[in-house]
Amino acid sequence: MNRETLVLPVLAGLLTSALAGCGGSDDSGPGGGTIVVGTTDRIEATADAPAPLDPAQAYDTASWAVMHNAFQTLMRLPRAGSQPVPDAAESCGFQDNHSEQYRCTLRRGLTFADGRELTSRDVKFSLDRVRRIAHRGGPATLLSSIDKVETPNEREVVIHLSAPDATFPSKLTTPAAAILDSHDYDPKALRKGFEVAGSGPYTVRTEVDGDRLTKAVFTRNDAYRGELEPRSDTVEMRFFDDSAALERALADGEVDVANREFSAEQIDKLEAGRVAGVRVTESPGQAIRYLAFNTKAPAVREKAVRQAIARLVDRQALVRDVYKRTGDPLYSLVPTGIAAHTNSFHNTYGEPSVAGARDVLRDAGVRTPVKLTLTYTTDHYGPATAKEFTALRDQLNASGLFTARTQGVRWTRFRQDAADGEYAVYGMGWFLDFPDPDNYIAPFIGKDNFLNSPYRNRAIEDDLLPRTRQKAQRALAAPEFRRIQDLVAEDVPVLPLWQQKQYVVAREDITGTEYALDSSAMLQLWELGRGAEG
Structure with a gap:
């Protein structure tokens, strides 16, 4: 999901098979009280995106986490x-x-x-x-x-x-x-603001500060008809300014479950037991981080420049030094754990090599050093993003082949500017919409791609990807997906960097955590309860 995923909008970064708890005191249902979930995600209304909880606009993990529990789908x-x-x-x-x-x-x-x-x-x-x-x-x-x-x-x-x-x-x-009431929503216009009206297992009441959502209170929907049975009558999501504020609320007992986005240092602290009464669960994740290239921008228009960057980036150093091994190096758009994954970038470029990058640029006639600006968002992917881009800059500059600088931009501006082609090289994340390799390929390739990238590859768009969609037995599509990954590695319209592990911090009395995320890491609040399993 982008999603902006994205929010990267697709898996939830630090949310995994353990979610939700309650710092509230009301006795509100079979689960024994309101369950409070804390997050540092931001859900905001802006001029370009005025309807963050409208299914026609929302394409990010944070918004989808709210909508998934209030709307039904077929x-x-x-x-x-x-x-x-x-x-x-x-x-x-x-x-x-x-x-x-x-x-x-x-x-x-x-x-x-x-x-x-x-x-x-x-x-x-x-x-x-x-x-x-x-x-x-x-x-x-x-x-x-x-x-x-x-x-x-x-x-x-x-x-x-x-x-x-x-x-x-x-x-x-x-x-x-999501299924909407045709009498309640405008067929041609977005519903601005934060009002949600659906038929899912919960209704939602939202609280806002200016144009930002600060709290979403989910209450059991007695009109719901379906097979889901909420374990708690009330679940509350609170949105914090940063991970430090979220950690304090967790330590003070105001939050029962915390997810997105703790720093690596905070994960170490929590795993060491320095916050009493909580447990940390780690699991493999399928959210990915990558560099995106505007393939028409003068600085990276030459494929050789993008290939040289691919030969220089040291993913092992990134996950070791910046993320303290809370992620794994990634060598394909399709992450490990998803069918048909192959390490195409490692197979193509091998270990980081200054000599190899120099040869690629020399053979293409590219003058060095190449000037680059690496752009990242300051408030969307966690507190270590600035360190990550500093490390990437230093890796490129140490080769002598690039003169790179970094710039940080707030998400509300960053996402629109990136889509408008304002940045030559920029950092993004992707959270899957559904668990299939198609969802790591199709959003990035073709006319209406998620990034609004000018990159085109007719072999992928017109042949390989359509062939994969004809195969109901998805394992039979693996050869085409592997070929697609190899073509992406050859052209480098994006450069996969690392794959997030998932962490959830939950209070010890929370139940149903093993089912709190489905296989696309979508948050299922109805699974969360408090006290003994019944």
């Missing part, structure tokens, strides 16, 4: 595994052998939180609305394979795709496919 990911199961739907499936017609039957008795009936017309309205608004930087690309949506009756939805897409059921599990 399909969802199960407690364990990556095969989608029905949610608002009673049943769904492809009706042909080419994965081009997808039919769903809705559950009986579906209503929105205000009691209004939810029908197939609302499903069609919602899918059409995201595609019609097509907000820049939004999730419309996830639904771009839809040709048309039909509603034969109030419970039947038939989705015709413009091309085969075996990943389509997984895309329907994301908040991009």
Whole structure:
């Protein structure tokens, strides 16, 4: 998910299979009290993105964490595994052998939180609305394979795709496919602000400070019809200014679960037991960090310049010295743990080599030193980002082949400027939308790519990626995905850096933590409880 993921908007960085607790005192349901989840994520309304909780705009992990618990989708990911199961739907499936017609039957008795009936017309309205608004930087690309949506009756939805897409059921599990009340949302305009109205297991009341969300209170939705059973009647998400404030709230008992984004030093402190009454859980993560290149920018327009950077960057040093091994080096857009991963960048460029980089630049006739500005966001990916970019700058400059400088920019400006092509080289993160290698390739390649990158590769766009989507048995698509990764390594439109491990800090009385994230690391608040498992 970007997502901006992104927020990188796709896995949640420091959120893993242990979530939620309660510092509140109300006795609010079967779980024994309000569960408080703390995060340093920022959800803000800006002039360019005025509707951070509207499915037509939101494409970041923080916003999706809120929306996932308030909206229903036709399909969802199960407690364990990556095969989608029905949610608002009673049943769904492809009706042909080419994965081009997808039919769903809705559950009986579906209503929105205000009691209004939810029908197939609302499903069609919602899918059409995201595609019609097509907000820049939004999730419309996830639904771009839809040709048309039909509603034969109030419970039947038939989705015709413009091309085969075996990943389509997984895309329907994301908040991009959230079902909205067609009587409540404008079909052509975003809903500005922070109001959310859906049919999911929780309703949401939000509190804001200016244009920033500071708290989201989730209350059990008695009108919900589905198979999910919330373990707590009330869950509260609090948004902190920085990881130091979040750590203090955790130590003071104001927060029961903390996620996103602790520094490596804080993780060491928490793992050493210096905050009483909490446990730290580490697990592999599939969120990635990478450098993005504007391949039309004069500084990096020559492929040889990007290849030289790929030969110089020392990922091992980054994760050792900057991130204290809270991540792993990454040599492909597709991370380890996702099917079809291969270490394409290591296979192509080997270990860091000044001599190799010099040869690449000399053979291409590039004059050195090459002047570069490395741009990063100061307030989105954690407190160590500035150190990371200082280290990258120093690695390049130590070669004598580059004269690099860094600049830090706040996220609200950074994301728009990056999409406008203002930066030659900049740092981004990606959090998966759904657990498939397609979701680490398709968002970065093609006309409407997430980065708004000018890079094009017809072999990937017109041949290899479409072939992968024809294969319902995803393992059969591995050869094409490996070839795609090799082509990306050859052209270097992006440079994978490292893959985050996941950490969750939770109080010892919190239950359901093993199910708090689905296989795309989407936060499932309904799984969280307090006290003995029942």
